[in-house]
Amino acid sequence: MQEITRRTFVKGTAAVGGAAAAGKFLFASSPSLAQAEAAALASPIEDFIATTCWVGKQDCGMIARRIDGRVVMFEGNPTNPRNVGTLCPKGHAQIQALYDPNRVKWPLIRTNEKGVTGEWRRASWDEALDLVAASVKEVRDRDPKLVLWQKGRSKAKGFYDEAFVKAIGSSKLGHGAYCSDAGYRGVEYTIGTHAVLHPDFKYCNYMLSWGWNITNAGGNKFCWLTWPRHMVAARDRGMKIAHLDPRLRSAGPFADTWLPIRPGTDLAMALALCQQLIAQGYLDRPYLTTYTNSPYLVKPDGMFAKVTEGAGEEATEIPLVWDEATGRAMKFGEAESPALEGTFELDGEVVKPAFQLFMDHVADYTPEWAAGITGLTAAQIRTVAHDFGDNARIGATMIVDGVEVPYRPVGIMAYHMSQQELGFQTIRAMTIVPMLVGAVGAAGGQLSDFTWKIYKNYDKFEHLKVEDPPYDFMLNKSKFYPMNTGSPSVVAQVMMDPDRYEVEKLPEVAILHMVNPLNSFPSRKEFLESYGKFKHVAVISPWMSETADYFADVVLPAATIEKYEGPISATDAYVDAVTLRIPPMEPLFESRGEIDIYLDLCERIGVLYGEDGYLSNVNDQLKLTDTAFALDLEAMPEVRDIFDRWAHAQGIDEGVAFFEDPAKGVYVKGPVSPTKIYGYATDPPFGGAVHRLYGDSLLDAQRQMKEKGAEEIYWRDYTALPEWRSLTMDSSPSEYEFYLISYHQIEHKQSRTSFIPLLAELSPGSKLDMNPQSAARLGIADGDTVTVESHNAVTGETRSLVTRAALGEGIRPDTVAMPHHFGGWTHPQNKDQGASANKVMFLGEGYTTNTADQSFHVKVKVTKGGEL
Amino acid sequence: MATQTERHSTLPQRVGQMNGAWRLFVIGALAVLGFGIYSFWQEATQGMVVTGMRDVGTMGGATWGLYITMVVYFIGVSFAGITVAALIRIFNLDHLKPIARTAELLTVVSLILGGLAIIVDLGNPMRGVVNLFKYARPQSPFFGTFSLVVAGYLFSSLVYLYLGGRRDAARLAKSPSRLQWFHRLWAAGYADTPEERDRHDRASFWLAIAIVPLLVVAHSTLGFVFGLQVGRPGWYGTLQAPAFVALAGVSGIGHILILAAIVRKVTATPHRIGEAIFAWLGKFLLGMLLVYLYFMVVELLTLVYATPETEKRLSDALLTGEFAWIYWGSVAALVISAVVLIWQAVVRRWSVTWLVAVGVLANLAAIGKRYLIVVPSQTHGTLLPYDTGSYSPSVVEFGVIAGLFALGALLIGLFFKAFPALPIEDESEEVIANA
């Protein structure tokens, strides 16, 4: 007979006691306590499944820990190069969002008028989808373009929504006009890649953190934590950071030098840096002559001198350069030593190399000049230029994995700061800074996209065609915005006054997917007016977004993380990998994954099957067409099966199971070759793009715009070289003494997390960051309620909001700043969180870039007091 | 054959007689006690979230508040009672004998209240009562040493009170009354023969001697409770045991003065609790006051020249900040008390009214000072960059404390209804003997 030792006895009783206690606590509110306790006693089953973050834009890899099928924790997936087993606060907190009973639980149909808080009745999926399908069908039969499909800061590869847009033939709006598209346009135009700017952290020694919210937000392309990981590694190597930002909080302790620049004046700074680099002799002439249009000869009319080769269809125009060896003009590429400087004569006309014009252009943009505009000192600007040029090691090369590439360990990180009135030209000028020292595409130098794939816009921008009215409601190819990002703000304006913009047809049906214009975009007023004009609005969202609350006829409950999505790039810029979002459990309530929703919707609209149907578009988007894994165009597929086919097409034999396996979850293709990372090393170099120092097509666009009678406010920024002009907002009366800027906080993601209690605990609500000096002058103390009134320098309109003052020395005294995550009202947690900066921002002329992108700057006055 | 009433009326000092005023007092006390119990019930069911206390640090609160303040205060009060009683015994101060029992009772009651104040401050009161003894760790200054000391201390004072009263009990036990059983119980066969008597006298004499060191330990540890906190600016060293003991004396004597005045009135014994006694108490109080005022000057200097910065933040809060009114209020109260006493000493006229007033003032000051020791170093004394905190007691806390005071009043009141407050005078001896 075996005796029970005291130890085991204690253990035993303890276990029972523990479980019982647990039972009581766990199931405090459970009706069936008895069962619950029993359940607690039976040892729970633990398992794990791989998935990706639902909150952020870089879909970090996660492992979901499940107890009896209930997810209890998300942790980073160690095999994912982007986050290597780590997560940011949002990554952890999303577990509360998953279980949030305030989610839209089932399809809802509106029972009251629009433009006010919605009243709803529960509907079946059939009824709801039929309703949406019917209204889409009706409009589509007349004109598919009048169906507007809008998506916000989306996640994963948008293959299923691309397929939808193509199958319907609808118009499409994105979030880019509020994100960083002015920057994308600037970089696409200048070096051809579809991205903004980041340095090669592997080897960079000196970085300009230009409006990069280092410790809070994305920077170029990423959501957050990947860049900071690279940054700390680079700092371990000794990389220095000069931080250009009106706020120090963005860089926190990581700014070796803080340059508190005045908002909206970055173009002046960039131009002064160019002037100094030239003056201090930091020029990489070989790069400039070989890979940029600097040597192109420019005629007095500002256009390039070109010769036409071939005839008719074949005809191509080749720009001319001045060959100093032979002393005559030659085709670019054929000249031995193209001149960058000088004045020459060609066919009786005085011509100059683009670079000469550039030098003349920036000659007056001295540090002293820029100091007055940027609020920095001339000395500071000189030092930055010197450090940048000096660290660039012009002429040096290095061997990376056996490939020899130029070594220019200096670069810029910039992204969202392109959202300023002169955003497009600012980013152009900022891209030219590293160009001058030959750092673009060099080891340790200026990178942009993760590869040197040339984006379609690069060629499109060679000629910007301005057409005659009538224009489409996005004003594409219009005399207003010939280079056009496609902005919901513009659409809102057009919908309010089509005649003014010479538009005839307005959108009638809107499908809003993962977008919340009413809260996230400037400005609420216009969206309130315009979105009411849609005949029918369907919103696909897990929560009742503010936009849905006011304007949805139908709300279709999307799942949050409990759905299949992808493919998702998992590259960290140096290692290539791909992954999928895997549902860690069945969609909660009656919610469904978007792909399921689109499949059903398309079937009901009648565009699912057959040629050019949704399914065939899915095949195209996932590159399955004409492969063994292509979807059957006549059968409704299982969503999991779609990804299974995609996986097999990638040569992954386990198919989608590979990605569900917690031990794998990420398909790592291996390190990215230097011949992909470094522009000099690609074949052809820089993907074959000639970098545009000089933009004659912009000048050409300006001429066309004038011909079509566009007003100056539209054409003034279409200039061949980035030109500083005073900002519209600066003509607001002097009592509007502060620049209001906004920013992203590490604790929140746009407007989609402010209601997650764990995050609302860390960052409870809206605030106005203010320098104590200014606050003292206005008698404002930390935590006081303050009224912020903005002024539109064009229309004279004023708007105001109330929030709380947060005093700190880390901000310019002439600047105030707000996080942009708050201002919601549909979730109980949102009560009393305070207003969003978007409430007082303006859209339209003077607050929109020449590329139809939104500026996030406005002048405001701040007064103590106000009703929250 | 005498009637009930006649026979009862023979009990001295209105023992056993309940008039309207008495009933009113009991009802009032019970009402307040009831509210106290109700308040504690809320705390026990909902948790201490119903108090004003919160975590030190990120929550910006004080985790010890009014309760601990009152613990320190009550224990202080107990000190005086037993000291006086012991002094009387050791030095045979016969002229003070009439207030000896009052002093002893004060000790017992305030110790009980102090103990209860500890219990209500626990997150797990029931578990506390058990574990404090089951797992007692003498190394832990407060609840360890201290609760043990309080227990021992309470026990010995009870014994002391018991012995001191036994003789009177024996006398009363002889006269029939509704309380006879109680007096018999107390007398427990004591017949007050000469040899019994001096065995008694010796016993309680040695007990008195023994109590003194116990006293010192108890109050010193209380000083250490705060004194040994490295993590709390304002505590380390600030509250040395002596200063603590001095203030304890002040509050305790103050209480004896008040009680003496009351007893004197309700038992109609001005002839026995005469001016001499008040004079003596007044001088004793003055002595204690002067000692304490000396410590305060020292403390003030350390505050004014407070360094480092962390201490400075604290002293600013005390001298000029949100606690200034309590700080200077207490100082004023103590100084005024001292002045009044000095004046009376000079003119050699001791007015009971004035002395009672002083007693009240001194006790308010004492509570204020205890509060300032407990709270500010939590809300203003964090060494990491936590924001300054705040604490204000909630209704529940006030309720519980009011309840404790009511309980104390009730205990004293009831006791003196059941037993004479003053030793019975000798001539009455015969009366009983011949009966």
Place this chain on the structure above:
Amino acid sequence: MKYGMVVDLDRCQGCRACMEACKVENNTAQGHFWMYVFRYEEGSFPETQINFLPRPCQHCDNAPCVKVCPVGARFSREDGVVLTDADRCIGCRYCELACPYGVNYFNWRKPEKGQYEIVDWSDPDLEPVTGGAIPPYRNPDLDGLHGEEQRRTGGGSQAKGVMEKCTFCVQRIEKGLQPACVTTCPTDALVFGDKTDASTPVGRYLAEKRTWRLLEEAGTEPSVFYVGSRPPTHRSKEIERPKASV
């Protein structure tokens, strides 16, 4: 073998992911931050410095909190971890007072009241999925007893009226896992392991880098070591405080 933690302030982004990881792993009550990350400011514009400082329990080798506990509910383990026995704690809060670092959190409320009540976790539509668990992601490892001494020391929200604080994630380390905050730190600013073994990452840090500890002068001998930056001073002004009220 003694556990220790290194906090590399040259890497810390002040992102507070460690705080969230801790809350989800340990189910601590609203307003309780076993891990807390200070964000603070010094100097005045434009000579401003902003710094971050994560603050778990320092698991002091000479822990005042342990010394003062009247019932031995707060105790130090052989391996240097300082824990609280939820079954023995009487809630006197003396440890909290004795601790110079302000890392202790008392259960002022009933545990289920502390779980972010703004959201109704008892919603009947959730019940089938969560079994009524509060919070729905309640970590089962926190129930039951831990370590050699088999005491109830794991995780938060154990019971009303008991003291709690960072446990170095006992329930994880006994499984051979790293603490939740350490695992999640995006920039590997937190390092955990045997501080007596020079071959562990912690040991290597201690050997190779200049480290300092919080309030050395208090003589508490913390097991948490800081690298880089410098200790906050009285001039440090905290910014961006979370909502920490109960």
